Amino acid sequence: xxxxxxxxxNHILSTLENLEFGSVxxxxxxxxxxxxxATEKKRFSLQKTTSPQHQTTKK
Numbered sequence: 247x248x249x250x251x252x253x254x255x256n257h258i259l260s261t262l263e264n265l266e267f268g269s270v271x272x273x274x275x276x277x278x279x280x281x282x283x284a285t286e287k288k289r290f291s292l293q294k295t296t297s298p299q300h301q302t303t304k305k
Contacts, residue, residue, distance in 0.1 A: 254279045 261270055261284045273281035 251279065254282070258282060 268286040
């Protein structure tokens with residue numbers, strides 16, 4: 247593997263520091279980092295609500 251480029255390493259570290267949920271994919275060709283992809287996921291809690299359509303009434 248070739249010597250790591252400091253700017254690429256810094257970019258990877260910066261991406262990781264700013265990522266709460268997700269993934270970082272580092273693509274390497276011939277021992278060189280050629281691409282860095284970051285996918286961030288946002289998670290929202292599901293709030294249960296009762297809609298009039300789903301309420302049951304006692305008869």
